[in-house]
Amino acid sequence: MNGAYWGLTTLDLLGKLEIVDQDEVVSWVMECQHESGGFGGNIGHDPHIVHTLSAVQVLALFDKLNVLDIDKIANYIAGLQNVDGSFSGDMWGEIDTRFSYIAICCLSLLQCLDKINVEKAVNYIMSCKNLDGGFGCTPGAESHAGQIFCCVGALALTGSLHHVDKDLLGWWLCERQVKSGGLNGRPEKLPDVCYSWWVLSSLIMIDRAHWIDKDKLIKFIIDCQDRENGGISDRPDDAVDVFHTYFGVAGLSLLEYPEVKAVDPAYALPVHVVNRIFFSR
Amino acid sequence: MEWKEEGDKRPLSQRPEWSDVTPVPQDDGPNPVVPIAYKDDFTETMDYFRAVYFADERSLRSLHVTAEAILMNAGNYTVWHFRRLILEALNADLHEELDFIKKVANGNPKNYQIWHHRRWVAEKLGTDATSEELDFTKKILSLDAKNYHAWSHRQWVLQELGGWEDELDYCKQLLEDDIFNNSAWNQRYFVITKSPFLGGLEAMRESEVNYTVGAIIAKPENESPWRYLRGLYKDDTQSWVNDPQVSSVCLKVLSAKRSTVFALSTLLDLLCHGFQPSQDFINAVDALKTPDLDLSDSNLATAVCSVLGRMDPMRVNYWTWRKNKLPAQTA
Secondary structure, three states: OHHHHHHHHHHHHOOOHHHOOHHHHHHHHHHOEOOOOOEEOOOOOOEOHHHHHHHHHHHHHOOOHHHOOHHHHHHHHHOOEOOOOOEEOOOOOOEOHHHHHHHHHHHHHOOOHHHOOHHHHHHHHHHOEOOOOOEOOOOOOOOOHHHHHHHHHHHHHOOOHHHOOHHHHHHHHHOOEOOOOOEOOOOOOOOOOOHHHHHHHHHHHOOOHHHOOHHHHHHHHHHOEOOOOOOEEOOOOOOEOHHHHHHHHHHHHHOOOOOOOOEOOOOOOEHHHHHHHHHOO | OOOOOOOOOOOHHHOHHHOOOOOOOOOOOOOOOOOOOOOHHHHHHHHHHHHHHHOOOOOHHHHHHHHHHHHHOOOOHHHHHHHHHHHHHHOOOHHHHHHHHHHHHHHOOOOHHHHHHHHHHHHHHHHHHHHHHHHHHHHHHHHOOOOHHHHHHHHHHHHHHOOHHHHHHHHHHHHHHOOOOHHHHHHHHHHHHHOOOOOOHHHHHHHHHHHHHHHHHHOOOOHHHHHHHHHOOOOOHHHHHHOHHHHHHHHHHHHHOOOOHHHHHHHHHHHHOOOOOOHHHHHHHHOOOOOOOOOOOOOHHHHHHHHHHHHOHHHHHHHHHHHHOOOOOOO
16 A cells, blocks of 8 residues: 555656556555554455555545545544544554654545644654654654654644744754765764655655755665666665665656646645645535 | 465466456546556556556455555555555455555565554454564564654554553563664653553662663763653753752763763753752863863853864854853852
């Protein structure tokens, strides 16, 4: 289900979503729904919060959110919130700020954020804030750009960005840009195309995107393409995959690369899809 | 009941203990959108898994087929989930399960399902598992000292099960291996603030400042110890500004004229918090300017921003923003 989201969102950003059979995709997505309301990664797989968000995002791409029983999904997600405000990924209880973002993003798209305790959710996220201004997966965990995207995104979607030290975090994020122009996820790690998304969307959400060198990052992403077979890899000359292809294209979208549609940094969906949800009803 | 290292390698359909089971093929629906081209052995294993899963058979042979399925695809969380149900039903020896997980983790050290399963097992074993968990994460970290999952698990073990005694030494050893390991610096902070065997942040501050200053002098281009130094003064910025060790390490690095970016940005932060620089600082910054920069009219903070804009051109917009934001009275 995650792969479907990465692939289909990329197609939409490139203006090619129509090459996929919408009805087939939508019916497959719905077959992945479990009686609990959550979605699994494929038919017959157990539900998990990560696949539930991807399912909702895929349906949003096709403007088919109306096929959903909103209450059912909302109850599944609300049931995953813990007493301290954190979220578990599924019934087995793994806790991670990724799941906080997923829960908030999903319910926000379905316009029923009131089904969870938003205040506690925000408090839990803030408990994961580190001294460098960044966020980890749980309290005390190292700041990591992927986790930062999740926390900043969740705070953005709940109107809680005032809790973020934007200057401090913005500086930590812009320090992720290395000599080649690519971005890493933590100090002294190698650059990876997917950080073009995690770092850049975070910077945009806190209004500090101009602190990185845009042209050098574009060049890095472009260099990660496989020009013969298509697709984008984590760094130049590595094998491509749909995950890095999506994040590379989404990163280029944030960088306003020509002929790539605009993407929403918090919802990680094309802006026209987000607008359709919130402004046309 | 043992995790058999050298298991039966015959196809399941040929093993006598499975002869009464009808394998269940995967149902991708009438028009699969992107059907995966599975290998035959994978298809067979998963067909037998589905048979026992749908029958909810929580037996030893079910346990074995989940192991085979996991070894083929460690990401199938449905299989892991069912394995947990079987382990509970059989009241299995969870120490052996730790061995199984170790084997799977070897090829998949960043797989979320494996780490979560490990945590589930460790939680059940409680403090019986403490030293084994610390050993296991240490082994994974010896192969990749920044594995985020391993660090997350290790932090959980320390907080829930204990074992803090040697953790500061462990951080020290990792930093000796690689002074640039940001994860080790993060763990060091975790230890000095939370370990019940140390006195807490304020008690540890002096020795930690000494340690950090040494690390900075060794590699001034290392981002981590500069941030760590700042972190040692959490909630007490004034002490950070007033500590002569902080300003003097800046001056030392600036005077050496090598890898000065973090020293300059730290000096900038100090100045913004009221630090009063001596002439030595002014001279040191002046010595770093490029010929095109005229710093004669600038106060020191403005000069530092200008030099940083030249030295760290990738982030020129940030340094310009810092310059524009300087309070009027900064030195």
